Amino acid sequence: MALLEIENLVVEFQTSAGMFRAVDGVSLKVDEREVLAIVGESGSGKSVSMLAVMGLLPWTAKVTADKMAFNGRDLLALSDSERRKIVGKDIAMIFQEPVASLNPCYTVGFQIEEVLRFHLGLGRRERRARAIELLTAVGIPSPAERLSSFPHQMSGGQCQRVMIAMAIACNPKLLIADEPTTALDVTIQKQILDLLVKLQAEHGMGMIMITHNMGVVAETADRVVVQYKGRKMEEADVLTLFENPRSNYTKALLAALPDNATGDRLPTIADYFKDGSEIAGAAVS
Known part of the structure; x- marks a missing residue:
């Protein structure tokens, strides 16, 4: 049974010009212990799709799907209180x-312990001990002392490690990583990716890696979903995608990698859509 299964997800937002469809009929699934990458340029609906799963979109958003099931439970049929018991515990993001995701007014220790209090009901001593254990697991030095630090007193890489600690605090079945290395320098990016892969293997989690970086896809994923302008263009295992891409958009993404440059400039997406359509070569599955 799939850990997460989505069929025909549609997300729309009200704008001054009418309803804008940010996600248009996306279907995907991820199994236990599997790493699924969702790849595409900015604005392709990757994050919005997963925020819909988490129930974190604003109330003005219209979310519909033929199916949105986690571990056999229909997420769309859950009340807000029922979903809150799952989000942050069984599904984490x-x-x-x-830095922006952490509350600047509270110490990192308080924010980690709040997750443990809300979802697991742990007492004060248990929460502190678990928080130290989590900071140790994600590679924060002097974890006991760091519990009293505020986010602004930590580097971007350390704050991301704190976010990872909060995400894995309750041993979730599914971890969604939304471009977790975007705001970090290259050296720290590698460390964070290695940490996520290590934790995913150790805890046996399913993981969804949202990214626009094809290098990250190659290093971390088992399967890949390619999105463009809210639509799923292609889905394949990672080796097949790199060796035999089927959609024009996927070919354009791969051709734009510097290592694949063959002339005096990198090709653009428009080079692959020469018939004038925005998504030339219909989406394939």
């Missing part, structure tokens, strides 16, 4: 901007 790491966001793009670690």
Whole structure:
């Protein structure tokens, strides 16, 4: 049974010009212990799709799907209180901007312990001990002392490690990583990716890696979903995608990698859509 299964997800937002469809009929699934990458340029609906799963979109958003099931439970049929018991515990998400995602008014220790209090009901001593254990697991030095630090007193890489600690605090079945290395320098990016892969293997989690970086896809994923302008263009295992891409958009993404440059300039997406359509070569599955 799939850990997460989505069929025909549609997300729309009200604008001054009418309803804008940010996600248009996306279907995907992820199994236990599997790493699924969702790849595409900015604005392709990757993050919005997963925020819909988490129930974190604003109330003005219209979310519909033929199916949105987690571990056999229909997420769309759950009440807000029922979903809150799952989100943060069984499904956790790491966001793009670690510093912005942490509350500047509270210490990192308080924020980690709040997750443990709300979802697991642990007492004060148990929460502190678990928080130290989590900071140790994600590689924060002097974890006991760091519990009293505020986010602004930590580097971007350390804040991202704190976010990861909060995400894995309750041993989730599914971890969603939304471009977790975007705001970090290259050296720290590698460390964070290695940490996520290590934790995913150790805890046996399913993981969804949202990214626009094809290098990250190659290093971390088992399967890949390619999105463009809210639609799924292609889905394949990672080796097949790199060796035999089927959609024009996927070919354009791969051709734009510097290592694949063959002339005096990198090709653009428009080079692959020469018939004038925005998504030339219909989406394939």
